[in-house]
Amino acid sequence: MINGEKRIGRPLRWAMIGGGRHSQVGYKHRTGALRDNTAFQLVAGAFDIDPERGKDFGVNLGVAEERCYPNYQSMFRNEAEREDGIEVVTIATPNGTHYEITMAALAAGLHVICEKPLTFTTAEAEEIQAFAEKQGKIVGVTYGYSGNILLLQMRAMIAQGKIGDIRMVELQYTHGFAATDENDRKSEGQKWRVDPKIAGPSFVLGDLATHTYYMSQLIMPQMKISKLLCDRQSFVGSRAPLEDNAYVMMHYENGAVGRMWTSAVNAGCMDGQRIRIVGSKASLEWWDSKPNELLYEVQGQPSQTLVRGMDYLDETVNAYERLAALHQEGLSDAWANLYLNIAIAIDAKERGDEETLNKLIYADINAGVEGVRWVETCVRSAENGSVWVNFDAGVPVTS
Incomplete structure (x- = not known):
């Protein structure tokens, strides 16, 4: 159970780039990092383009006034001259800036926490991966x-064979908040998301x-994945060539099949992120609007709802329990878990503790590269006429 006691020797000296007063996600980052105030301490930032x-x-x-910087370049330069300078930086800026800032941060000897997607291309993501390894x-x-x-819990039950062999993977993340172009014109956060020069090849x-x-993947x-096919649409025409709706069909190496529906034009939908994994014996389903419940359906038996915080859950789950079963956790707790694991990873990396690093489950550089590869392959499939594309090579399937 997580109770706020320190998990690393001292809080990491942390800074943010972006995530300012009008940021959609900045507060989520700060909530996550500072929830356990033994993991991070916010000491500097370049929070805004103004x-x-x-x-x-x-x-x-x-934050001290003299450590609120006009840009990340001056922050890296000045913090490097301080004995108490920053050790890790969060990049909460638009997609098109991630590669440049991440490489600069690594060159400055900093650990990095970056918004997704990591970069525009797999080649850029792999370059970051190699440089991070070089810099340690x-x-x-x-x-x-x-x-x-x-x-x-889903991961543990699948590993334990509770649902049998995986046959089908159903993924969905949709909402309706971009069903019209109103926010494209009014919201600063939405404007850049539909601009290919800033957002990259997809929305x-x-x-x-x-x-x-x-x-x-977690x-x-x-x-x-062995191959996939992506069909994407721009129902709000001004967003083309970026999609506001897409369907992705996936074939896995073990013979399983999957599909993803993602959309910002699912009108009336407040929150539609669901994951259903169907096996030969049973199925598991999780919905982020009910994050404290997991549906477990065994063929021929009554459905079971597994509840967060209960003793019957796997020990790997309850190691991250914060509030106990009577009390509801949510997205803030999820971000806190993410940030805490990254802090533990940074501490382990600095100490050369490979055993801890190998056991940690968190969104690391490999996850960042994989996410970019998936998006890039989806776009390539769609641009080639929604054809099946080999996942590794990203080329059309010819046989």
Whole structure:
């Protein structure tokens, strides 16, 4: 059980790039990092493209005025000269900046926590991966939903053979908040998400579906995609060539099949992220609107609802329990779990503790590369006429 006691020797000196007053996700990052105040301490930041607004915001967060910087370059330079300089930085900026800032942070000797998707291309992601290895630094990716602990229960039950051989994988992440173009014009956060120069080659595949895809990999680490087919649409025409709706069919190496539906135009849908894994004996289903419950359906038996915090759950799950079964956990707790594991990974990396690193389950650089590869392959399939594409090579299937 997590009770707030320190898991590492001291809090890591942490900074943010982006995540300012008008950021959609900045508060989620801070909630996650600071939930266990023994893991991170926010000491610096370049919070906003408007330096004065960023400084005002940082001071209101409790950061010293002289450590609220106008840009990440000056922050890296000045913090490097301090004995108490930053050790890790979160990048909570639009997609098109991730590669440049991550590489600069690694060059400055910093560990990195980056928003998803990590980069535009697999080649860039692999370059980051190689440089992080050379520098001996951790790169974590904030797939925040993956900190929901019942996903670990799904992982454990599948590994224990509770559902038999996996046959079908049903993934969905949809909402209706972009059913019209209103927010494209009014919301700063939405504007860049539908601009290919800033968002990259996709909208909902990279912004939504990468979360659910990573979660499926966390649940089923042994399952590898052999090929996929993506059909994507721009129902709001001004978003083309970026999609606001997509369907992805997937074939796995073990013969299983899967599909992902991702959409920002599922009108009336408040929250539609679901994962259903169907095996030869039983099925498991989790829905992020009911994150404290896991549906377990054995063929020929009554359905069971497994509840977070109960003793019958796997020990790997209850190791992350925070509030006990009577009390509801949610997204803030999921982010806290994610950030805590990244802090433990950074501490282990600095100490050369490979055993701890190998046991940790968190969204690391490999997850970041895999997510970029998946999005890139989906886009390539769609652009070639929604054809089957080999996953590793990303080329059309010819036989």
